[in-house]
Amino acid sequence: MSLPTGNDAAEVRAKLAERRRSGLKRRHAAERRFRVFGRLAIAIGLFFLVALLYSVAGKGFTAFQQTTITLPITFSADVIDPDNQRRSDQNLLLTANYPLLVQDALAKTLGIDLANKAEMREAMRMISRSSRVELRDVVLKDPGVIGKTQDVRLLAAADIDSANKGQIDLSVPETSRRVSDQQLAWMNELKADGRLKTSFNTGFFTHGASSRPESAGIGVAFVGTLYMMGIVLVLSLPLGVASAIYLEEFAPKNRLTDVIEVNINNLAAVPSIVFGLLGLAVFIGFLGLPRSASLVGGLVLTLMTLPTIIIATRAALKAVPPSIRSAALGVGASKMQAVFHHVLPLAMPGILTGTIIGLARALGETAPLLLIGMVAFVADYPATPLDPATALPVQIYMWAGEAERAFVERTSAAIIVLLVFLILMNLTAVILRRRFERRW
Incomplete structure (x- = not known):
């Protein structure tokens, strides 16, 4: 078999070179597509990771802050220990009507008539029901506080906490939200007096399970x-x-x-x-x-x-x-x-x-x-x-x-x-x- 010579050989070499260039182009194109797909996969993974972290952090960051209301609590002996029997019966300090102390302090601070039951209910809804436990712990820690008046920082109710953090749309009608206009007015009043504040929520790390979100912790x-x-x-x-x-x-x-x-x-x-x-x-x-x-x-x-x-x-x-x-x-x-x-x-x-x-x-x-x-x-x-x-x-x-x-x-x-x-x-x-x- 004779080898191609002259023009035929040049034509063969040209075809081989063209075939090699075509193969290189396909290979380089495949490599580029692979790099694009790899970067796209990484970008998608990072997007969902950032979306997850943003969603979790955006919703959970506010839980590390907690709204509190400071009230001048009068630890009345008539409420806690009317018969002066706490020395013989420690259960009196455990079962006292501590919410009544909160009610009296709220009425005094907000200028509410105790006879106005509707307003008192609205005001009491601003304070967490865990206030009973908080006041009980104060008395158990120092029974000498009975008969005295001192400022106690109490947890605000969950709805008040959410409203204070801007998580409730206050532009909607009053009937469509869980915080009334009267409660908002009281919140502004307490803020102006420096009694309603937001501080680091240590209870989130120290409290246990609770049916009340404001007092629940891990x-x-x-x-x-x-x-x-x-x-x-x-x-x-x-x-x-x-x-x-x-x-x-x-x-x-x-x-x-x-x-x-x-x-x-x-x-x-x-x-x-x-x-x-x-x-x-x-x-x-x-x-x-x-x-x-x-x-x-x-x-x-x-x-x-x-x-x-x-x-x-x-x-x-x-x-x-x-x-x-x-x-x-x-x-x-x-x-x-x-x-x-x-x-x-x-x-x-x-x-x-x-x-x-x-x-x-x-x-x-x-x-x-x-x-x-x-x-x-x-x-x-x-x-x-x-x-x-x-x-x-x-x-x-x-x-x-x-x-x-x-x-x-x-x-x-x-x-x-x-x-x-x-x-x-x-x-x-x-x-x-x-x-x-x-x-x-």
């Missing part, structure tokens, strides 16, 4: 969450690491260990509500542990976290080069010495990262806790892990179902707190990995 739920996370850490870390070390370094490779490995991987993908059913059947139904206890919640979350820690620990152990093991064994170390003195310290950054990620996942779980009764209304701090408690994600779930509008901002504020803890935990995992990670 304190009790936060303590319950700490109990559960402590139990998860104490149980899941040693059990998970020990299981991973045995399976990776000591267990024989046979059909049984293959089945165990497959099931561990499957458990990591099981929906969390299944672990709640398991906890309900085993820990509550069979072992008889109390419902709504932090101990049960911690045990359920431990079962859910174990597969994640085992998988992460095994991956960290596999990342250690075999030469480390061979060198340790070559200088006379036993198998256990080689693992615990050389391999495990080098794998520790990956183990800690996996543990923190597992704890972060457990921190945000709600479904398994609902099934074991941690959705109960708990207003008092749990003293032990066996006491009734709730958790921060469950508290968010309960607030989200409340009808009161003021619970919306508290729901978003609790989500902000939860997100902050999740971000800190994941940030800690990243820092530990970068700080201690060794590249081979």
